[in-house]
Amino acid sequence: MGASPILKASAMPAALPSDPSFDLAIVGAGIIGLGHALAAARRGLRVVVIDRDAQANGASVRNFGFITVTGQQAGAMWQRARRARDVWDEIVGPAGIPVIHRGTALIARSDEALAVAREFAQGEMGEGCALLPPSALDDKLPVARRDGVRGFLWSPHELRVEPRTAVPAIARWLETAHGVTFLRNAAVHGVAPPAIETSRGTVRAARAVVCPGPDLVTLFPETIAKYRPTLCKLHMLRLAPQGPGWRLGASVMMDLSFGRYLGFDGCPSVAALRARIAEREPETLANGIHLIVVESADGSLVVGDSHHYAATPDPFAPTHVDELIVRHARETLALASDQVIERWTGVYPSADNDTPAFFDTPAPDVRVAMVTCGAGMSTGFAFAEEVIADLCG
Ligand SMILES: Cc1cc2nc3c(=O)[nH]c(=O)nc-3n(C[C@H](O)[C@H](O)[C@H](O)COP(=O)(O)OP(=O)(O)OC[C@H]3O[C@@H](n4cnc5c(N)ncnc54)[C@H](O)[C@@H]3O)c2cc1C
Incomplete structure (x- = not known):
């Protein structure tokens, strides 16, 4: 841990530098977090993705890997599915992800x-x-x-992709081709840019997006509760x-x-x-x-x-x-x-059918972003582009 340039040991005095190391910190390395990392990296931002797990372990590696358009809810979700499917088509080649059918x-x-x-x-x-x-x-x-x-x-x-290999492949590709930094085994317990407090110390970033998947209670629980998931x-x-x-x-x-x-x-x-x-x-x-x-x-x-x-x-x-x-x-x-x-x-x-996904602003320069239905794999890339546009202009 001491070797990492992005961390300050949590036991050390918490003097934060005025120039954050990263433009954006993303909490959660599931497909929604990775979608945000992709959208931000494509804008040239310096991105760190932080996850408590050593490897992808949530819904994003347990799903069908079924990128669906037909059957998505009319309106925003259908539009997102069409855009996200195009993003999948753009990245499967460069990221080395086989399309199985x-x-x-x-x-x-x-x-x-x-x-x-x-x-x-x-x-x-x-x-x-x-x-x-x-x-x-x-x-x-x-x-x-x-x-x-x-x-x-x-x-x-x-x-259709194989999620248990596709999601790690996207993370690897973001790291190698887009310079995204991944910090794993790090539980985030405080998000107040430029300080992102983790179990491994403080990460510095100008902005943050929290993509916690099913963790409704650790970060900004009041904000999440508004959507009654x-x-x-x-x-x-x-x-x-x-x-x-x-x-x-x-x-x-x-x-x-x-x-x-x-x-x-x-x-x-x-x-x-x-x-x-x-x-x-x-x-x-x-x-x-x-x-x-x-x-x-x-x-x-x-x-x-x-x-x-x-x-x-x-x-x-x-x-x-x-x-x-x-x-x-x-x-x-x-x-x-x-x-x-x-x-x-x-x-x-x-959440309710009326709230298949949401993002909110619980604090300055922070968004909480969640897909609250079973369509994150199909819509997450497009949803993330909307959130990054909202946060970064
Ligand atoms: C069985 C199943 C089948 C599905 N099938 C499909 C499908 O075929 N097509 C489709 O479009 N969708 C499908 N879905 C839905 C889709 O998988 C989800 O919408 C999507 O994976 C959600 O991604 P996520 O990144 O929000 O969550 P996750 O993949 O659960 O990732 C959340 C991450 O956040 C991390 N995290 C949370 N809080 C913190 C914290 N405080 N500090 C550090 N890390 C934190 C967790 O460790 C985790 O890695 C399915 C879901 C399931 C469960």
Whole structure:
């Protein structure tokens, strides 16, 4: 620690220099913090990112790596998703991040879901999407089951990365290509620029953005509480590699996602679809389950998810929830294997639908920035550009 030029040992007298070492300190090295680091570094700012963990460990490495446009809430979130997807496209090459597949098949397994798909495809947010007949699965998604399928919405806008390697790769690239400094194993307990107080000493920066993910209580809790967030816990599973010749090739969702994703709210038939789901799948609904399946490079499938809300989510992951998720996957895809080889949970902050993200000014030259829904991977880069523009002009 003594070797670091950016730190003053906390035991030493706290005489702060008048010229801060960094233009911007970012608390949190999840995708939201990294998005802010990217936006600031692109403006030529000297940036330090500070995180309490030794390596990325939060929602940003536990998610699907599914960069979604279709299904995002109309308005700011949809606009952010389109911009953020473009940023992903710009950086995956330079940062050395493989894109594992592109596009999404939203499979309609009921007439109600088909009606939603049709209405969506005809609207503004359906731009570039197409409603296709079941026979088109031969081309777009050969491993889909055909029984009970009414058609599917094909969206070309999405991409899929492996989050557990992509997020560290972005951090490495920010460090090497943009000169961003990372300070890890450092819990931040005070933010009053130019002093950023950490468990490893004082970092000096002219401005700060706090991107704390699900930590609602350490920094500026009163500011965060104004948006009334709680936490959402999700179950995630990995199914065994499906074997030679079995490729997913796109992200997959089905009726449950048409019912759950706010981007379909404008479709008149969504009410009928939700009523059908409530009647036929009460346990699925009670556990907030909808189906997303994405593929990894080794042919294994990441499958999820469920949504359980609590101020402090319990640490338990009952298997009946996992079994429900796997059943929906089996009904949607002609799986070669439904053997679960990995399980984990993740947590993100969640506020009302009216507040899918917010930033606020709890102190001069400081912003608190949070995506308070399950779309930070898809929208974070664009959201961060807005925050940096607000903070830095
Ligand atoms: C299971 C799951 C699946 C999801 N799937 C998707 C998906 O497919 N697509 C999508 O768009 N979104 C998805 N999401 C949502 C997305 O992952 C989140 O919106 C996003 O990762 C939030 O990023 P973050 O940087 O805010 O939080 P995190 O990744 O949790 O990072 C927050 C960081 O802040 C640090 N920190 C907090 N307080 C302090 C402090 N005081 N001092 C030092 N460090 C601090 C923590 O250590 C942590 O590293 C999913 C989320 C989960 C959990």
